[in-house]
Amino acid sequence: MYQYNDFDRNFVRARTAQFRAQVERRIDGSLTEDEFKPLRLMNGLYLQLHAYMLRVAIPYGTLNSAQMDQLAMIADRWDKGYGHFTTRQNIQYNWPALRDVPDMLDALADVGMHAIQTSGNTIRNVTADHFAGAAADEIEDPRPIAELLRQWSTDHPEFQFLPRKFKIAITGSESDRAVTRAHDIGLRMVTRDGNPGFEVIVGGGLGRTPMVGKVIRDFLPKADLLPYCEAIVSVYNRLGRRDNKYKARIKITVHENGLEKIQELVEARFAEIRPAFSGVDQEVLAGIEAQFAAPAFKSAPTDGFDAARAANPAFRSWSDTNLHAHKADGYAIVSVSIKKHGATPGDATSDQMRVLADLARRFGHDELRISHEQNVILPHVHKSDLAAVYSALRAADLATANIGLISDIIACPGMDYCALATARSIPIAQEIATRFDELKLEHEVGPLKIKISGCINACGHHHVGHIGILGLDRAGVENYQITLGGDGTEDAAIGERAGPGFSADQIIPAIERLVLGYLELRQNDDETFLQTYRRLGMAPFKAVLYREDKANAA
Ligand code: HEM
Ligand code: SF4
Numbered sequence: 001m002y003q004y005n006d007f008d009r010n011f012v013r014a015r016t017a018q019f020r021a022q023v024e025r026r027i028d029g030s031l032t033e034d035e036f037k038p039l040r041l042m043n044g045l046y047l048q049l050h051a052y053m054l055r056v057a058i059p060y061g062t063l064n065s066a067q068m069d070q071l072a073m074i075a076d077r078w079d080k081g082y083g084h085f086t087t088r089q090n091i092q093y094n095w096p097a098l099r100d101v102p103d104m105l106d107a108l109a110d111v112g113m114h115a116i117q118t119s120g121n122t123i124r125n126v127t128a129d130h131f132a133g134a135a136a137d138e139i140e141d142p143r144p145i146a147e148l149l150r151q152w153s154t155d156h157p158e159f160q161f162l163p164r165k166f167k168i169a170i171t172g173s174e175s176d177r178a179v180t181r182a183h184d185i186g187l188r189m190v191t192r193d194g195n196p197g198f199e200v201i202v203g204g205g206l207g208r209t210p211m212v213g214k215v216i217r218d219f220l221p222k223a224d225l226l227p228y229c230e231a232i233v234s235v236y237n238r239l240g241r242r243d244n245k246y247k248a249r250i251k252i253t254v255h256e257n258g259l260e261k262i263q264e265l266v267e268a269r270f271a272e273i274r275p276a277f278s279g280v281d282q283e284v285l286a287g288i289e290a291q292f293a294a295p296a297f298k299s300a301p302t303d304g305f306d307a308a309r310a311a312n313p314a315f316r317s318w319s320d321t322n323l324h325a326h327k328a329d330g331y332a333i334v335s336v337s338i339k340k341h342g343a344t345p346g347d348a349t350s351d352q353m354r355v356l357a358d359l360a361r362r363f364g365h366d367e368l369r370i371s372h373e374q375n376v377i378l379p380h381v382h383k384s385d386l387a388a389v390y391s392a393l394r395a396a397d398l399a400t401a402n403i404g405l406i407s408d409i410i411a412c413p414g415m416d417y418c419a420l421a422t423a424r425s426i427p428i429a430q431e432i433a434t435r436f437d438e439l440k441l442e443h444e445v446g447p448l449k450i451k452i453s454g455c456i457n458a459c460g461h462h463h464v465g466h467i468g469i470l471g472l473d474r475a476g477v478e479n480y481q482i483t484l485g486g487d488g489t490e491d492a493a494i495g496e497r498a499g500p501g502f503s504a505d506q507i508i509p510a511i512e513r514l515v516l517g518y519l520e521l522r523q524n525d526d527e528t529f530l531q532t533y534r535r536l537g538m539a540p541f542k543a544v545l546y547r548e549d550k551a552n553a554a
Pocket of ligand 2: 298412413414415418419420421422453454456457458460461
């Protein structure tokens, strides 16, 4: 993985020192909170409902064990012993004291991490497929490109004051595990005549006006990527609306001007700046690529794995849901669920972080990933080690066999932490997971993505949930609106609203009716919830969803 060079190290240290001085001035009163706000936001420090919140970037979701250990140490020393992994491959600390934040940033810098551009109207943390470098279906590891984009965008002098925040996601596989179509720029690797390049998508985004991105270039050679992205961001910087915060994202720029006009402007700007990229970027990329060389995979028999599967049904069930196909023979990708039934989605305790770091060190070529679905991945585990990994996970309460199932819910922090929330998200996620655990139907129901946001900003990706839940405030009472048929993959779709929302008391039974209704509607056991929805449309789902209301009204 990428190792900081002297330039990177000095840059991050200098930023921390600068911020330390600013924090001191805030504490001694020489800066007001209003004066301090833009300075803290440049360093990922928010003011939440109850406390400050520090958002730390985990670029393209990649960590090594030393970095994970450090995140655990920070959680213990300056927070309440846990951290929250988010849909943007960041970790958030919810309870730091202001005076401690510079020390936290120094501790992050010790392991090559920081919180720069995790806030503000800048290019945010570049996210990527959490199986990058490991997935069997991958064309190429997309992380070197993501790292190149990070180096280009960090402190880019023209792009510190964009009209609004700007998010880039990248996948190196045909199957999109990075939700590229819901990002300002989405990059999906494809091949043409045997050469890898990118399908470039612009103008996707969730929030108050959700939109699926549009293809602006169906094939962009790899060598053109940086100037092309620079062209897109320059056009947006010039055209994006600064008069209205709610119309400032590039999705609105594309919508209001039309894709064709944006495409023309981007191509023109690209032609103008392309010659200035004299190849230095490609030299930098080659250097980065060398650092992402695959680890030395071992060759060993996998009989132990087969024997453990045959002998232990719990291990078999876990390996059926939590493992994915690896590109190297004898290896598997392990998705560790940090969504034990009833737990807060995305929260990991410092002890759990240390267990994961230790497993990566012992069995995982020292690599970890954070997924946008708020889980942790051990990308390279040999099958002969899986039984040992499983028993260590079990001992740490991390062996829940629910990846991709109904309790593997994405939920934003909602009213438990967020100052913008209109409803709670975490308890709803907890109750759904607990209910379906009681019903013992989770595995029977199969792949089903539930995503929950506590307000229209859509941090919980509810628009692209097969079942989306949006918490709203109706005259001081929490109300939950359901959308159906959303999809965050290469077939991305925004979910459709089912009808009137449900109260906090009604929402769990409503979800239960919906899911039990699906079990009756599906053609056979293999037809997923989304496939059934796509075949039948909204009407039969709506009928089961509102059945009880009708019964009450009768
Ligand atoms: C301090 C807490 C947070 C605040 C104040 C906040 C604020 C916002 C706002 C205002 C938007 C709408 C932006 C727009 O459409 O222009 C947004 C979108 C988003 N946020 Fe958050 N958020 C917070 C926490 C989170 C967390 C915890 C996650 C992940 C679980 C997250 C991930 C996202 C994502 C994925 C979007 C999607 C919309 C998009 O960019 O298209 N945010 N957030
Ligand atoms: S969706 Fe709303 S409530 Fe949830 S984290 Fe984002 S801004 Fe806060």
